[in-house]
Amino acid sequence: MLSAADLPDDIAALKAMLVASEARNLRKDDRIERLEKLVAAFRQAAFGRKSEKSDPDQFELALEDLETAIAVVHAEEAADVPATKRTSRPRAANRGSLPKHLPRTEEVIEPESLTCVCGGCLHCIGEDVSERLDIVPAQFRVIVTRRPKYACRSCTDGVVQAPAPARLIPGGLPTEATIAHVMVSKYADHLPLYRQTQIYSRQGVDLDRSTLADWVGRAAFELRPVFDALIANLKRSTKLFMDETRAPVLDPGRRKTKTGYFWALARDDRPWGGDDPPGVAFTYAPGRGGGYAERILDGFGGILQVDGYAGYNRLIAPDRAGPEIRLAYCWAHARRKLVEITRTGSAPIAEEGVKRIGELYRIEAEIWGSDPAARLTARQERSAPIVAEMEVWLAHHRARVASKSPLGEALKYIAKYWDGLCLFLTNGRVELDSNAVERTIRPIALNRKNALFAGHDAGAENWAVIASLIETCKLNAVDPHAWLAKTLKEIAEGHPQSQIADLLPWNYLVNV
Structure with a gap:
């Protein structure tokens, strides 16, 4: 940083320094403008139709790098301003908000001395309060359950001990909350199991990928009745959306992948103030023929909003049995x-x-x-x-x-x-x-990109079950981890099958 002593006495030299400074600032402004134009162009491309962009995730990565570059330029600007001339007015930026439910840790910074220069005591007349977001990395903990045994010294009538608490995986290591974390990481945050094991190993917890897969599989089995209740609830509606997307599945016999499909059945009555909560159910099928849509919709009657795929014509064929379906297009x-x-x-x-x-x-x-x-x-x-x-x-x-x-x-x-x-x-x-259903399919496409393919038809079916429940949580502003942890615990404790609908995601906030 220059001081008066650093400035040249020669007027010509001083003018040259001023011109160079202005040129440097001009180049910096040009750089900011150019970067901001690139950001705008990338944003326009990123929100276009999928076929209009080569790789949407690459656009997001490029955006991150461009916005980081802009932040570097702004930081350079701030560094060039003397500390005495900096204002406390924050730069216009979307920094997010800090939710009220987050725990607060307060620190009070007192002056070095509370004695006035006149010798009197200073008293507090106010304070400045600022909040910053702090993150404590996820920590593992071990829950140790002790069940003391008691016996009577006066007789031999036996030993008394509290029963062992119910577990989703009898004799297994994980709590239901741990299983929920693994499932949310894989199906909501698109983090494959092998990457999760790498993260856990950094904290000294060595778990095989196959172990995590076993946890997820057992949970998927227990959650199947909840999924069945979800799809049954959706089909009782009189207005639904439907769409399908590719689901590459490994075909070991041919040493390649085959193409299956996830069919999405969705309800979103919020645009017209309907009473039914939003939800989506994915069903895996080995093909895209209209017969699969007909099977999934068995028992449904009403309006189905779809795109122009010809396979849906089977639903309005004159000889089709079942309740009448009318197709609304997009x-x-x-x-x-x-x-x-x-x-x-x-x-x-x-x-x-x-x-x-x-x-x-x-x-x-x-x-x-x-x-x-x-x-x-x-x-x-x-x-x-x-x-x-x-x-x-x-x-x-x-x-x-x-x-x-x-x-x-x-x-x-x-x-x-x-x-x-x-x-x-x-x-x-x-x-x-039909954009409502297309939005629900986007997470499936992200998972498909990260996992490349499902390992088996059964694996794709489990994928559909878990993704349906997680996406329905998100549609109802329910934390998927909290819902899964609570639901898996209730299932382990023997929740009645006759009341399985009570476990649907939109009932979670009511029952908490």
Whole structure:
């Protein structure tokens, strides 16, 4: 840091130093601006459609590095400012908030002396309070259970001893909370078991991956009735979402992987103020045929909101037995097909289509959370005229655009699913898209990336069971670890099977 003695007396030299300083600051400003533009570009790409980005996780890593680089530049700026001139005003940044439930450890920093320069005693007139987030690394502990034995000295009627507490794994090392931690780390935080063993070994706890796998497998078996209750509860609804995603599974006989699928069945009535809690159930199937969807939905009747996958047509076949199912389709998928065309060059027709669909979404944003009747009224008054105009627009351009062109294919897609796209105009419980279920599938895709594949069909089924319960916890703002620890303990203690529905995640906060 320069002092007055360090400055040159020569005016020309002083001017040269000033120009160099300004140039250095200009380069720093340019660097900040360039980095911030890169961050904005990466964010735009990261929130695009999956097929529009090469690797979403790589984008997140790049974002972290860019934001770190910006922080370095800001730190350099702060270091160049003399301490006497620094202000206490914090830099504008989202630093998060510190929840009230976190334990507080207070430290009071007193002045070196409470004696005034005049010789009198200083008294407190106020204080400045600041809070910082501190982390104590996870610590293992050993719970030692002692069960004393008692006998009578006057007779030989036997020995008295308290019964051993129930355990999920009889004679095993872990508590139910430990098993819950392993499951949440794997299925919510996407940390494979072999990496968990590496973390534990750093604290001197040596556990084989196979041991953790045994814990998870036993817990999955015990949780299966809860999963069955979850999917049964969802199918009693009259409005659900459905989607599917790939699930690579190891095929040892052929020394390669085969492609299975996770089918997601979801409920989210919050947009129209429904009383049923949100939830999602994943089911593993070895294929993507519509027959698997039909089997999963056995007993369900009502509206099913899906994308345009042809396999769902089996659900509305005239000869299908069971309750009637009506398919509502997804405007987001229709919009994406038009957006793809706008990114290849000038496409005024596609751009107009995107704009028309955008008007529908603006209306939906305004009526989110209203009851079905209010939503239906708003849609009839505001959305129906837009849709009617779009139907005319669609027919007009389909007659003039080559059917095999990208635009022709996009318009054909919209026309093909038109009736299902318009179902939201006659039912206030129907959404504009199926994004609710697509969001629930994202964690499955992350786990698939980290684990590469499931080791067996049975492993994929266990994966589906545990992921369903964890994601349902998250949808209901329930801590998955707390719910799993409590639920596994209650199961170990013999929770009645007839009351298994009481253990569903949305009942946790009520029962705590």
